[in-house]
Amino acid sequence: MSFFTKLYSNIHFVPRCGRITQVRKYLSDRYGAIGETISKREQNTDMPVVCLSLDRCHEKNFPISSLMIDRMVATIDSAEHLHGSQYYLHKFRYSENGYFLRPWTVYTYVDKCLKYDTQILMECLKNKQHYGIFPDQICFNKVLDHFMKKNDLKGGVEVLAEMFLLEMLDNKTCHALSLKVLSQYWEANVAQGNVVPDFTDVVEKRNIAGVLYCVGGFLSNPSIMVMGQSLLGQIEAEHGIRAIYQEPWGPLSWEPGYLDRALSHLETSNSVISEECANILLHCAEQQGSDSDTLVRVKEVSNNLRERSLVSSDETLTLNGAANKLLSCLEVNEGHDMDSFKQTADEWIKERDILIEIESQILKEYSNERERVFQEMEIDDKAHLMAVERLGFWDLAKSEEVDVSDQIFYLRKDYVEGAMYDLDILERYREICGSTKEPVILI
Incomplete structure (x- = not known):
């Protein structure tokens, strides 16, 4: 199909006031590109690496944050990745953080579906309550x-x-x-x-x-x-x-x-x-x-x-x-939509940057707390061993296994980097933005 054939296939003509008026049948490419600023971002890893972290969180019952899911969606670059993403969206939807799927994540996921496989998108829309995709x-x-x-x-x-x-x-x-x-x-x-x-x-x-x-x-x-x-x-x-x-x-x-x-x-x-x-x-x-x-x-x-x-x-x-x-009137209405979304996209980018910064702060706090706790545990183990050697109770030399189920998840030795509760991120975000605290009801 030539360029002009393709161009005029998207245009038809209707009579108005005795003359022929050109009317577009479809949205412009600019409208279709809405959200690209949200979807396109630098990624330091690929999807298999991100999914490996998500799998470890599932195995160890660690909370998966909405930012981890956002990174997973952003790394989708093939139809195979898109098919695999449904599993993680479904698992996230039924987790403690399932109510916090970010709107820009939904935009990115829809763009990926339109690019690679629209059938996946239709399946997610028809079962939106199971995947959390609400465009x-x-x-x-x-x-x-x-x-x-x-x-x-x-x-x-x-x-x-x-x-x-x-x-x-x-x-x-x-x-x-x-x-x-x-x-x-x-x-x-x-x-x-x-x-x-x-x-x-x-x-x-x-x-x-x-x-x-x-x-x-x-x-x-x-x-x-x-x-x-x-x-x-x-x-x-x-x-x-x-x-x-x-x-x-x-x-x-x-x-x-x-x-x-x-x-x-x-x-x-x-x-x-x-x-x-x-x-x-x-x-x-x-x-x-x-x-x-x-x-x-x-x-x-x-x-x-x-x-x-x-x-x-x-x-x-x-x-x-x-x-x-x-x-x-499509062109005029398009302009209104794009102007409105530009402001929304700017707010999303700002919010996302703040959330990522909060995540980094929490992870740093987790790291400091883990280092402190592990040092105390090491000191306790050394003191225990010295006491056993001095008193001769060699049957007590082997330390008892610790029940990890009673430990705070980020203090466990098998902690997965990035695992955290979205409510903790939300509380920090409210403090930074000075927003009113609203009740969050988890069912």
């Missing part, structure tokens, strides 16, 4: 954009589902990308003569409907929101209200009557909806039976809207048209 909105936008550029609609919809479940849809850049992914997915999966794709998975249908409903609400777009409500109403009628919010869990209201609320909104609103939205609303009502009260009401509301000229065939009101309209 923010900007990080999610990068992942979604990655799947869009690969023309992987299924992967893009799966990412959208995770964003929906984590309630990460209130971002303008996300609105443009999510509607574009759904419009492409819709077009690719809807059969000729139908208005709704033939969903085989109720959970997938619920997630897509939830995204439409939430994004439509954020945009105050009645067409998109009613499309989502209609699909949710169909699921409610066929599978019950629990299939919407509980089986599996989803951040949606457990109050029944999604289709009724959509109709009530259309009855009291003067907003124009698309022909696409009206057809989907009618389709979802027809699934409840040709003689159902809901279908009768839908037809009455639809006829009323048409009489008031509130149903339009304007392409800009459709799902694809709304996506293209948002994409026309």
Whole structure:
């Protein structure tokens, strides 16, 4: 593929006010490079060495700090390393320090996954409670954009589902990308003569409907929101209200009557909806039976809207048209995201430098304490041996073995460098920054 072919494949054109307007389909390379200042850092070791220390900590039941995990993630430089990292993330998640995985570590890990193997990322996202990978909105936008550029609609919809479940849809850049992914997915999966794709998975249908409903609400777009409500109403009628919010869990209201609320909104609103939205609303009502009260009401509301000229065939009101309209503002929204993240990244770098300095101080204190304790133990052993030689109790010459389980972990002779509790680091950090102490509840 030539340079110009690749360039213009990321651009399409939409009519606006009688002229052709150029609109980007994807995020810029600058947006994709967000977080590189966090991910790129000098490493004095490689991943096998770091993992060896982590394994020794696991064997000896020493605490693994979030900074040790951060170094492990930073040293990933191949798909094999990435596959092996899942084990350590899982072990860390269920350790005493499992609640302290740093946000820049998550950014670095996501970048590594996008570079080497996105399937690992999807597995971590779908099992986020076991790996502790909870990206923010900007990080999610990068992942979604990655799947869009690969023309992987299924992967893009799966990412959208995770964003929906984590309630990460209130971002303008996300609105443009999510509607574009759904419009492409819709077009690719809807059969000729139908208005709704033939969903085989109720959970997938619920997630897509939830995204439409939430994004439509954020945009105050009645067409998109009613499309989502209609699909949710169909699921409610066929599978019950629990299939919407509980089986599996989803951040949606457990109050029944999604289709009724959509109709009530259309009855009291003067907003124009698309022909696409009206057809989907009618389709979802027809699934409840040709003689159902809901279908009768839908037809009455639809006829009323048409009489008031509130149903339009304007392409800009459709799902694809709304996506293209948002994409026309993508560059501006990108700029806002990048400006916001730059400040966040600076704060992260500053915090990370402070934490590393605190770690060095604690390790130095551990070393001094170990040296003092070992010297005292050596003196005690010499005094014991002298007493045995003077009194002749040779059967007591051999010192008793010390139970290491009762020792403080960093005073053990087999201590692994770097092992410490994140709460100790956090307390020092609060003292340095003068931040208010908040309760930390470990379950």
